[in-house]
Amino acid sequence: MNFITIDKSNWTKGIEKSRGTYQIFGPVEDENGCQIKSLEPGGQPKMNADVTVMSPKSVLFPQTETILTADLDESKEDHHIMKRAEQKYTPRAVLGIRPYDARAIQLVKLNFDTKDYRDPYWCDAYEATTFVGIGQNRPTPFDFSTSTGCGPFSEEGLDVLLADLDDRYLAKVLTPKGEAWAAACGFDAGADTKESQVLFDILKKEAEKNISTDLGTDKLAQKSILDLYEAPFWDDVAFSCINCGTCTFVCPTCWCFDIQDETKHKKAARFRNWDTCMSPLFTNHASGHNPRESKVHRVRQRFMHKLKYFVDKYDQGIMCVGCGRCVASCPVNIDIREVCTIMNNYEKK
Amino acid sequence: MENPYMPYPVRIDDIEVATEDKSLKTFTFVFLNPGDEEKFAYKAGQFAELSIPGVGEIPIGIASSPVEKGFVKFTVFRTGVVTSHLHNMKKGDIMGIRGPLGNWYPWEKLENKNVVIIGGGFAFTTLRSSIVYMLDPANRSKFKNIDVVYGARSPGMLLYREELFDWEQRDDINMHITVDGTDDPDWKYHKGFVPQVVEQHAPTADEDTYAIVCGPPIMIKFTQPALTKLGYQDDQIIMSLENRMKCGIGMCGRCNIGKELVCKDGPVFTLAEINQTPKEY
Numbered sequence: 001m002n003f004i005t006i007d008k009s010n011w012t013k014g015i016e017k018s019r020g021t022y023q024i025f026g027p028v029e030d031e032n033g034c035q036i037k038s039l040e041p042g043g044q045p046k047m048n049a050d051v052t053v054m055s056p057k058s059v060l061f062p063q064t065e066t067i068l069t070a071d072l073d074e075s076k077e078d079h080h081i082m083k084r085a086e087q088k089y090t091p092r093a094v095l096g097i098r099p100y101d102a103r104a105i106q107l108v109k110l111n112f113d114t115k116d117y118r119d120p121y122w123c124d125a126y127e128a129t130t131f132v133g134i135g136q137n138r139p140t141p142f143d144f145s146t147s148t149g150c151g152p153f154s155e156e157g158l159d160v161l162l163a164d165l166d167d168r169y170l171a172k173v174l175t176p177k178g179e180a181w182a183a184a185c186g187f188d189a190g191a192d193t194k195e196s197q198v199l200f201d202i203l204k205k206e207a208e209k210n211i212s213t214d215l216g217t218d219k220l221a222q223k224s225i226l227d228l229y230e231a232p233f234w235d236d237v238a239f240s241c242i243n244c245g246t247c248t249f250v251c252p253t254c255w256c257f258d259i260q261d262e263t264k265h266k267k268a269a270r271f272r273n274w275d276t277c278m279s280p281l282f283t284n285h286a287s288g289h290n291p292r293e294s295k296v297h298r299v300r301q302r303f304m305h306k307l308k309y310f311v312d313k314y315d316q317g318i319m320c321v322g323c324g325r326c327v328a329s330c331p332v333n334i335d336i337r338e339v340c341t342i343m344n345n346y347e348k349k
Numbered sequence: 350m351e352n353p354y355m356p357y358p359v360r361i362d363d364i365e366v367a368t369e370d371k372s373l374k375t376f377t378f379v380f381l382n383p384g385d386e387e388k389f390a391y392k393a394g395q396f397a398e399l400s401i402p403g404v405g406e407i408p409i410g411i412a413s414s415p416v417e418k419g420f421v422k423f424t425v426f427r428t429g430v431v432t433s434h435l436h437n438m439k440k441g442d443i444m445g446i447r448g449p450l451g452n453w454y455p456w457e458k459l460e461n462k463n464v465v466i467i468g469g470g471f472a473f474t475t476l477r478s479s480i481v482y483m484l485d486p487a488n489r490s491k492f493k494n495i496d497v498v499y500g501a502r503s504p505g506m507l508l509y510r511e512e513l514f515d516w517e518q519r520d521d522i523n524m525h526i527t528v529d530g531t532d533d534p535d536w537k538y539h540k541g542f543v544p545q546v547v548e549q550h551a552p553t554a555d556e557d558t559y560a561i562v563c564g565p566p567i568m569i570k571f572t573q574p575a576l577t578k579l580g581y582q583d584d585q586i587i588m589s590l591e592n593r594m595k596c597g598i599g600m601c602g603r604c605n606i607g608k609e610l611v612c613k614d615g616p617v618f619t620l621a622e623i624n625q626t627p628k629e630y
Binding site: 067068070072079080081082084111112114116117118119120225226229255256257258259260261262263268269270272275277282283284285286287289291292297301304305308309310312313 | 354432607
């Protein structure tokens, strides 16, 4: 494990230098708040932002993405034969990703990279990406990431973890991808390993002190799916929900998608879009029958998926990294921390 | 690993109107690339996405049987955007098939067992595939008694009528064909709903007998108690579920019943398994 010191006066120059190798993504302010976006040359990531409104999932899983195309012109030899849409998977670096968002990408990977099928669009983008995270010295009041198997200085899913030390960054290089990124930036001022690790440990401890939520998830796995599904509290949980889908939109671990076709003149495109389990159309059969016809069904599906089905299916904890975006963004104040507590403590009478 | 979203290109080789109300048509497809047929190797009970470029995809059970070579067949009910478009397509048109997808009826477990097939309406496609598979000379000896209870609203709504009546003539399969009603004085089969016919004519259960049930929800609802009365345990009742699907490979997230994905962990489940999941189908 090696540590590098990056003087902030060299940071911008290094990032610009790395553009020869990488497309750069990072947090920037726009009219909708702070977002992780592709940075044009000269654009600098806002490394000290508290949180980004949207998670960085779109770097690997765009909100809309063309997956296949076909020519419908019957005079062409290959008409109506679908082909993979052309995309470039040149190296990209995501700067300033939060440790909880990096863990979220590892959870989403469980869905897109399986032993039976591999989603080539997500996996190719993942392989092309280097994740340069930044430790959260001051977690937001909504942050409960220490309860979800990560925390403000978690290293999971990162290639480099930066610690912000005012005038410089101390970088912990975690993978060969991280080494390649540091080299491309020209960041090569080594730091003492032992001292640096002590510093990381102190920063981690200080940061974790700011997180007051201690969420219990320990009893979820041992409960039966049907007991939780049939529990009497779902009407109350869903009462104020307006099924707007904001929670799924901002969530770094929500991976559900829709597939749609479009034609323009003689060109057909098949693309996928983020979808949301809050929408009745998500499960509506062509016959009109809908197995999740009420909003209570849909709210229950969202929490059961994150806090029970996922737990049982993958044995990797809950499908939530504690970023708190859904809590902060929900227009009717539904709070996954409260629902998780109710579920974790529920005993069938 | 290949791109699981990429359909195999196929040509529509034949289109047959399957029912008297013309709401169902049977499409025969031939693969454009000869090697693709082998890649599409399937088992009875699986489904595939019929893929029309620029229109969309629909998950449909495979009606042809693994023992039939050179083509694949699907019987499609006209109901939504894609199926309506498909019904208006013509022989020779090019489209795609993506699959095979999902699990299949548990053929290894069914060896040396009595098999009772129960179907209703147009949910007879993968059951047709199964019957043709079991009756194949290479396979028939692997199974003991085969009974089939199949019903539709009227004689003209029965799928695969010619094959049904051929099977009726054979002595290695017991057919119990029924219709809800008919004014045809020459109708020589049963009249009445599937659950009644099951109760009266299906064999009683022993530990070597399994039932495969596929049909509309109302038929399934009333067939279950009939089977229970005949002594079938929940793990001897095998069912195939349907849900709205997009990807068919367990990724898009909508078809789950509890933690099981109908597209990938199913569509075939035993009743005992289904009893352990929320009834979201």
